[in-house]
Amino acid sequence: MTDSLIPRRAALALLNAVTIEHRLLSECAALLAPLDAPQRARAQRLALSVLRAAGRADRWLKPHLKKRPPVQVQNALRLGVVEIAEGAAPHGVVNDIVALLADSKRTAAFAPLANAVLRKGADLPQQWGKLALPQLPEWLRGPLREAWGNSAINAMERAHFRGAPLDLTVKADAAAWAEKLGGLLLPTGSVRLASAGQVSALAGYDTGAWWVQDAAAALPVKLLGDVRGLRALDLCAAPGGKTMQLANAGAQVTALDLSAGRLGRVAENLARTQLQAEAVQGDALEFATGGWDVIVLDAPCSATGTIRRHPDLPQARDGAEIGDLIDLQARMIDHALTLLAPGGRLLFCTCSLLPDEGEVQIEAALERHLGLRVEAPTAPFIEDDWRSPEGGLRLRPDYWPSLGGMDGFYMAVLRAS
Numbered sequence: 001m002t003d004s005l006i007p008r009r010a011a012l013a014l015l016n017a018v019t020i021e022h023r024l025l026s027e028c029a030a031l032l033a034p035l036d037a038p039q040r041a042r043a044q045r046l047a048l049s050v051l052r053a054a055g056r057a058d059r060w061l062k063p064h065l066k067k068r069p070p071v072q073v074q075n076a077l078r079l080g081v082v083e084i085a086e087g088a089a090p091h092g093v094v095n096d097i098v099a100l101l102a103d104s105k106r107t108a109a110f111a112p113l114a115n116a117v118l119r120k121g122a123d124l125p126q127q128w129g130k131l132a133l134p135q136l137p138e139w140l141r142g143p144l145r146e147a148w149g150n151s152a153i154n155a156m157e158r159a160h161f162r163g164a165p166l167d168l169t170v171k172a173d174a175a176a177w178a179e180k181l182g183g184l185l186l187p188t189g190s191v192r193l194a195s196a197g198q199v200s201a202l203a204g205y206d207t208g209a210w211w212v213q214d215a216a217a218a219l220p221v222k223l224l225g226d227v228r229g230l231r232a233l234d235l236c237a238a239p240g241g242k243t244m245q246l247a248n249a250g251a252q253v254t255a256l257d258l259s260a261g262r263l264g265r266v267a268e269n270l271a272r273t274q275l276q277a278e279a280v281q282g283d284a285l286e287f288a289t290g291g292w293d294v295i296v297l298d299a300p301c302s303a304t305g306t307i308r309r310h311p312d313l314p315q316a317r318d319g320a321e322i323g324d325l326i327d328l329q330a331r332m333i334d335h336a337l338t339l340l341a342p343g344g345r346l347l348f349c350t351c352s353l354l355p356d357e358g359e360v361q362i363e364a365a366l367e368r369h370l371g372l373r374v375e376a377p378t379a380p381f382i383e384d385d386w387r388s389p390e391g392g393l394r395l396r397p398d399y400w401p402s403l404g405g406m407d408g409f410y411m412a413v414l415r416a417s
């Protein structure tokens with residue numbers, strides 16, 4: 001097998017797993033296991049590019065196909081179109097796509113069609129930018145349109161298509177690290193790198209000077225202000241981004257997570273960054289130790305705010321689990337409130353774009369709990385249009401367009417009377 005065919009074959013397997021079996025890329029590690037590290041990275045990059053651009057590739061393909069072929073074939077064609085559009089040598093791409101299709105009984109009959117169609121793509125690099133942006137699937141587009149309106153959706157889709165830079169949360173002296181790594185110091189204190197390559201090869205990784213965390217994901221803990229010496233419970237902690245922020249800011253932290261495997265990642269991250277926290281495996285709904293000054297509830301959610309990093313999500317999921325997640329978030333809020341010390345604060349956040357997992361969740365909690373109030377955050381870097389009426393912050397991928405965007409997030413600090 002040629003060098004180029006191996007990652008292309010693996011990328012196609014990933015695309016089929018996402019679009020046919022509805023698995024997330026994070027659940028497909030086994031498909032990449034036989035590849036060496038550079039091939040694995042290349043296959044992942046290809047799959048991500050194609051998932052991001054699938055709608056645009058389909059638009060280009062449509063006039064060249066009498067009817068839509070089976071999904072495996074469509075995925076192979078998408079792979080070819082996106083690679084050629086992004087500047088790969090068309091001849092090599094076409095040969096490999098034809099070989100991949102010819103290799104399987106189920107798709108072999110389509111190899112000549114792929115050959116004929118992809119050979120028409122020589123001017124794809126020139127045409128690509130003129131084709132309409134890929135759209136989110138309707139299960140997500142509908143509720144988002146209702147919440148934020150059409151022009152916001154278009155802006156979010158543009159941000160999703162652009163993808164995401166690499167953001168770091170730095171333990172100390174972010175400005176110096178931004179300079180050292182050739183990155184940008186963001187207004188909120190995160191360091192942003194345009195293109196990172198291999199993260200573990202960057203300066204400061206081995207010494208634990210920073211960890212990877214989107215700028216939006218780093219914001220909730222910053223809203224808590226000075227937490228030195230406070231007893232802090234991170235109820236859904238893994239992989240530990242917020243635990244590390246709390247520990248680095250001087251809180252005494254307990255990090256809880258349901259998943260033992262994911263809690264292992266918290267331990268690894270703490271060890272690398274030489275930060276201290278007690279790690280506990282358990283269910284947030286059953287955790288009974290109270291008296292916390294601060295509780296962070298970064299609740300399980302639809303993760304729809306992370307689509308620019310995870311373009312597999314809209315295709316692998318269909319929104320069916322969101323009702324259960326909303327119910328779980330409400331029960332977690334109610335239970336967390338019982339664990340606070342008098343005057344303690346609950347920081348609720350989700351990486352969701354859906355108000356039902358953010359603003360509406362907080363409005364409902366305020367109705368259920370008399371005396372509960374939202375503390376409007378005061379940090380100087382907060383922009384006016386981030387504030388939502390109930391007192392929380394709404395972040396969206398289309399914000400900070402000139403800086404490279406941010407993940408979608410919702411956050412609110414609650415104080416019980």
Ligand SMILES: C[S@@+](CC[C@H](N)C(=O)[O-])C[C@H]1O[C@@H](n2cnc3c(N)ncnc32)[C@H](O)[C@@H]1O
Nearest residue numbers: 236237238239240241242257258259283284298
């Ligand atoms: C959004 S992630 C948390 C990200 C983390 N706070 C960070 O900043 O790195 C949600 C986490 O909730 C955990 N989780 C889900 N259900 C849980 C439960 N009932 N109790 C505790 N943790 C739970 C998941 O295992 C997952 O690690």
